Amino acid sequence: MNYIVPEFEIERNPNKCISCGACVRQCSYEVHYFDDDGKTVLADDSKCVACHRCAAVCPTRAIKIKKYDMAYKEHFNWTPTTQKEINLQAATGGVLLSGMSNNKPYPIYWDKILLNASQVTNPSIDPLREPMEIRTFLGKKPEKLEFDEDGGLKTKIPPQIQLETPIMFSAMSFGSISFNAQKSLAMAAKELGTLFNTGEGGLHPKLEEFKDNAVVQVASGRFGVHKQYLESGRFIEIKIGQGAKPGIGGHLPGEKVTVEVSNARMIPVGSDAISPAPHHDIYSIEDLRQLIWSLKEATCYKKPVAVKIAAVHNCSAIVSGVARAGADIIVMDGFRGGTGAAPTRIRDNVGIPIELALAAVDQRLRDESIRSCVSLVAAGSFRNSADIVKAIALGADAVYVASAPLIAMGCHMCQQCHSGKCNWGIATQRPDLVKRLNPEIMYKRVVNLINAWNHEIKEMLGGMGLNSIDSLRGNRLMLRGIGLSEKELEILGISHAGE
Amino acid sequence: MKKVIAREEHCLNCKLCEVYCRTAHSQSKDVIKAHLRENPVPVSRITVQGDNMLSVAVNCRHCDKPACVEACITGAMQKDPETGVVTCDESRCIGCMTCMTVCGFGVIKSGKFAVKCDLCQGEDMPACVKNCPNNALVYVEVGGAE
Incomplete structure (x- = not known):
């Protein structure tokens, strides 16, 4: 007897199904199958994850995926999902796992913040007619500039990263995502003049050509880290925490550690790649400082070093410490950030929203007069260009996006990344699935998405009467809250709409 | 001349090329009518050989x-x-x-x-190439053949 009710139901329109079998061959979850007659297509609803691959590939749109309409006795507290999770754990005794990001209905502050626009007193700007600057520089900025008698610059400028857009691609390792997915992001980053991030998976030799657009990550497992790797990236990112699973390490199951993944990570084929929860050489800010300066020393002080932390309760104090430890860039990942796999309870209950963390951190660094010592990069779910504009006005120098470009590449948020069966060829290492993602097609879709967002950012800047993204950075006067409490407004550092 | 070239590294074994070939060579030119109502069902001029791990579409x-x-x-x-x-x-x-x-x-x-296969004469691009979801079929000039 099975206690678990299927989540979805396949509705196949017999007037449209031509029995071509594309759904049968495309479903890695083996939902669809031919009946004994070889013509009638049947489905096992219980296996469906609603990834929509079958519906997308069906040439006649004969397939509709519906919510499984099982009635439960109404109970506000013991919802069908709650009961299902209990039954899953009762059957297996295991920790619940999920992919992607926190799917609980916590407040999304981006939707409670409104942007300003110019009217009479300062004119708005049309970005199609006038120059509009969204070029972004990341890195430690000098406190003041000094010039010699001839007007030449005397101050030594620390290494800076030039980006043609404030949007970068977040860390997703080769291992958690497929080679083709990472290659698509690398190609897109090159065309857009921005950066992709290797995650903790090392840099695949075939992606060496994109090293000028790579951020190389050093995380607690130290997979794939060597001198050449450190020198390959534009900057080095020490990953302390991840928004989707603060306080938790990583675990790439052995079945995903193929020959290629093992080469990039420098671990045996088929072995589990376990990134510990802490870095075993970092138990204090002083230890982190040692690692930051060791990495700078190893790369002759040519590469900025970033530190990525999850947005948690005391993040402003933590970021202040990290800035003083010598980081050039600090990345904060909010609790809606994505992951290839996380314990469901951690994903849905740990961490805080990036909006509040970002505002608090930017204010703290300003209060301590060390804001210009670091660049702030916000991560943890930017759904559109307006979210990004609001983040920059709250104090971010740039943002990381990952879920949005994955959606552009086919992701339908089925949250089964941890299963390794991604039908869209993204979160999988199975060769028959990986090849479904053709980088030639997908990189272009990602480029289109970011170019569209760049246009929209320029339009919004123009509307505010600004002609440079630098004029928006930390400019909270451009923001107003709607439906927020006094405390929320205080933390965000913004006035309420109408004020 | 321009020919249909199959790139097996991108072939998904979805066989949509076969579906759209049959449709293009049907009376109705409608994907549902061609498969469910026409008798006989048009024959596909292109065939996907292999399985999900390695497949390739073969035509003239x-x-x-x-x-x-x-x-x-x-x-x-x-x-x-x-x-x-x-x-x-x-x-x-x-x-x-x-x-x-x-x-x-x-x-x-x-x-x-x-x-x-007649390369869908009269059309800009053969139906199999136009409808391949992963660019596993391309229609390119390969020279020779005069």
Whole structure:
């Protein structure tokens, strides 16, 4: 007897199904199958994850995926999902796992913040007619500039990263995502003049050509880290925490550690790649400082070093410490950030929203007069260009996006990344699935998405009467809250709409 | 001449090329009617060989010196001297299928007449190429064949 009710139901329109079998061959979850007659297509609803691959590939749109309409006795507290999770754990005794990001209905502050626009007193700007600057520089900025008698610059400028857009691609390792997915992001980053991030998976030799657009990550497992790797990236990112699973390490199951993944990570084929929860050489800010300066020393002080932390309760104090430890860039990942796999309870209950963390951190660094010592990069779910504009006005120098470009590449948020069966060829290492993602097609879709967002950012800047993204950075006067409490407004550092 | 080139590294084994080939060569040109209402169901000129791990769509190569044209006993199988496209003139074909037996690629299908790829003459791009979801089929100039 099975206690678990299927989540979805396949509705196949017999007037449209031509029995071509594309759904049968495309479903890695083996939902669809031919009946004994070889013509009638049947489905096992219980296996469906609603990834929509079958519906997308069906040439006649004969397939509709519906919510499984099982009635439960109404109970506000013991919802069908709650009961299902209990039954899953009762059957297996295991920790619940999920992919992607926190799917609980916590407040999304981006939707409670409104942007300003110019009217009479300062004119708005049309970005199609006038120059509009969204070029972004990341890195430690000098406190003041000094010039010699001839007007030449005397101050030594620390290494800076030039980006043609404030949007970068977040860390997703080769291992958690497929080679083709990472290659698509690398190609897109090159065309857009921005950066992709290797995650903790090392840099695949075939992606060496994109090293000028790579951020190389050093995380607690130290997979794939060597001198050449450190020198390959534009900057080095020490990953302390991840928004989707603060306080938790990583675990790439052995079945995903193929020959290629093992080469990039420098671990045996088929072995589990376990990134510990802490870095075993970092138990204090002083230890982190040692690692930051060791990495700078190893790369002759040519590469900025970033530190990525999850947005948690005391993040402003933590970021202040990290800035003083010598980081050039600090990345904060909010609790809606994505992951290839996380314990469901951690994903849905740990961490805080990036909006509040970002505002608090930017204010703290300003209060301590060390804001210009670091660049702030916000991560943890930017759904559109307006979210990004609001983040920059709250104090971010740039943002990381990952879920949005994955959606552009086919992701339908089925949250089964941890299963390794991604039908869209993204979160999988199975060769028959990986090849479904053709980088030639997908990189272009990602480029289109970011170019569209760049246009929209320029339009919004123009509307505010600004002609440079630098004029928006930390400019909270451009923001107003709607439906927020006094405390929320205080933390965000913004006035309420109408004020 | 322009030919359909299959790139097996991108082929998904979805066989949509077959579906759209049948549709393009149907009476109705409608994907549902062609498969559910027409009798006989049109024959696909392209066939996906292999399985999900390794598959490739195979269709007529429109050879420079086509064995099928040489072997045709009625002169129905012809290679257009200008376009290079090899087609079967159904008004002359007697269905002896000698062409099928001599084709080195196994891309001629049997029916009342010999059935084979005509590169969707009159269209910008063959239906199989136009509808391939992963660019596993491309329609490119490969030279030769005049």
